[in-house]
Amino acid sequence: MQLGADRIIAMARHVSRQQLAVEFGATDLVADRGEESVARVKVIAGGIGADRVLACVGTEQSTTQTLNSTRPGGGIGITGVPHGAQIDGTAAPSPCPPGTPTMSPASAEGRRMSRSANRQPFG
Numbered sequence: 001m002q003l004g005a006d007r008i009i010a011m012a013r014h015v016s017r018q019q020l021a022v023e024f025g026a027t028d029l030v031a032d033r034g035e036e037s038v039a040r041v042k043v044i045a046g047g048i049g050a051d052r053v054l055a056c057v058g059t060e061q062s063t064t065q066t067l068n069s070t071r072p073g074g075g076i077g078i079t080g081v082p083h084g085a086q087i088d089g090t091a092a093p094s095p096c097p098p099g100t101p102t103m104s105p106a107s108a109e110g111r112r113m114s115r116s117a118n119r120q121p122f123g
Contacts, residue, residue: 005052009044011037011065033061041069049074056080 009028010021018029030040042049049071055063058080070076 007044009041009050011041011062034065035068037065038068045071048072051075052077054079 007027008021008025009030010018010026011030011032012018012021013031013033018026018031021029028044030037030044032040045051049069051071052075053066053070054077055066056079058078062080063078066076066078
């Protein structure tokens with residue numbers, strides 16, 4: 001049995017960061033921003049979004065892209081420190097079945113994430 005991801009999608013506009021992403025295993029690069037980047041990730045990931053997404057920048061745009069690029073029920077990791085981002089965690093992408101990652105109001109400051117419906121912490 002082999003563990004690991006089949007595909008690793010990196011969002012980067014700068015050539016130096018793209019090269020580093022490929023060096024660390026990225027199989028796909030997305031240089032777009034906003035809705036274009038989300039649409040591109042969904043195409044690469046089979047139409048529904050990525051299983052796991054890391055937000056490493058911390059801006060409002062990057063956090064929104066993270067939420068919208070993740071498939072329903074997928075996992076999100078936020079490593080970037082939010083820069084005063086205001087994220088509406090109630091507007092999760094559709095469809096949003098129970099267990100889909102959502103952000104609570106406190107998470108705009110990077111403090112807490114929970115699962116919808118049963119509000120269990122990630123982990």
